[in-house]
Amino acid sequence: MNTKKYISIFISLILISITLQAKSGEADKLPVVIQELVPAPAVPAHNIVAKGGPKVIKVRMSITEKVITIDKQGTKFRVFAFNDSVPGPLIVAHVGDYIELTLVNPKKNNFEHNLDFHAATGALGGGGLTHILPGEAVILRWKATKPGVFVYHCAPGGAMVPWHVVKGMNGAVMVLPRDGLKDREGKPIKYDKAFYIGEQDFYLPKDDNGNYKEYIHPGDGFSDVLEVMKTLTPTHVVFNGSEGALEGDNALTAKVGETVMFIHAQANRDTRPHLIGGHGDYVWPNGSFNDPPRTNLETWFVPGGAAGAMVYKFRQPGTYVYLNHNLIEAFILGAKAEVKVTGKWNNDLMEQLMEPTRIAD
Incomplete structure (x- = not known):
């Protein structure tokens, strides 16, 4: 009888058992929900108030x-995107839920990527555990302990961190309190629909004639783009990937009487959201749902590397403009969207008493 052999096997079995027990925890006992991620400005279907106990929410991003x-001039730029979308899709959970992400870096890609969740705790927000080369995948599970809206982004290390972020590799997570949102008196705040806006800054070099250079092949222009990034002056500041992405036929839509949540994320620069023709009825500028919302704001501040949320009930029909109220960035660089609202006009709120009329000199 080979005693040493059996002792070795016995020790191996004990180690395997310990490993399995270490991996087995509260999350393994919970029901699993597959969340269908959708491109911005859409938001995954969800309940404002949680139904039942905590769950494991499984999502997949490639x-x-x-x-x-x-931009409207046809300028092309090579981006990195989660789920083929800039910004990456919004993930929605409740406090106490677990988010289980499968992150895939297809073989045809050229760069290493990872994912840092500002909503998560430990290991650089998951960034230390999700590094994957082309042709690799990884699964990360983390517990949602803080209620609010949070940024996530790629963070592979060094200069690659800002380069990947300003190439579009960022998104947001919304973690709702299990009993829903509350005002400062503890009364429920509800919304009929939600829009998710990712504000993106791009930094494109120009040639000797003042035209934007186009870099089609992977890795081309890294040094040139880095030089523009060092000026801290973006050439484009846009919503949802491109100038005009949320205007005209792609405008956001609502009805008079509807209450709408706007989730606004900016992974890199400060921004000042504003709704022309409306207000922030309830606003969480820094994203924390643990704190009572501020009320009746005209413009609010979302710091770079954060997300904020606003809830507003539309009271008049018409086309509203939702923008970054640095008006240079909105109207010249592209950081604006339209909200087309239908319904009956209320003269008590606003009425034109005289049409434009020529006056005597």
């Missing part, structure tokens, strides 16, 4: 490296 058009 990384895309592709060329997109970022």
Whole structure:
């Protein structure tokens, strides 16, 4: 009888048992929900107030490296995207839920990627546990302990961190309190629909003639783009990937009487959201749902590397403009959207008493 052999096997079995027990925890006993992620400005279907106890919310994101058009002049730029979308899709959970992410870096890609969740605790927000090369996948599970809206982004290390972020590799997570949102008196705040806006800054070099350079092949222009990034002056500041992405036929829509949540994320620069023609009825500028919302704001501040949320009930029909109220960035660089609202006009709120009329000199 080979005593040493059996002792070795016995020790191995004990180690395997210990490992399995270490991996087995509260999350393994919970029901599983597959969340269908949708491109911005859409938001995954969800309940404001949690139904039942905590759950494991499984999501899958694949990384895309592709060329997109970022302005109305047809300028092309190679971006990195989660689920083929800039910004990456919104993930929604409640406090106490677990988010289980499968992150895939397809073989056809050229760069290493990872994911840092500002909503998560430990290991650089998951960034230390999700590094994957082309052709690899990883699964990360983390517990949602803080209620609010939070940024996530790629953070592979060094200069690659800002480069990946300003190439579009960022998104947001919303973690709702299990009993829903409350005002400062503890009364419920509800909304009929939600829009998710990712504000993106791009930094494109120009040639000797003042035209934007286009870099089609992977890795091209890294040094040139880095030099523009060092000026801290973006050439484009846009909503949802490109200038005009949320205007005209792609405008957001609502009805008079509807209450709408706007989730606004900016992974890199400060921004000042404002709704022309409306207000922030309830606003969480820094994203924390643990704190009572501020009320009746005209403009609010979302610091770079954060997300904020606003709830507003539309009271008049018409086309509203939702923008970054740095008006240079909104009207010249592209950081604005339209909200087309239908319904009956209320003259008590606003009425034109005289049409434009020529007056005597």
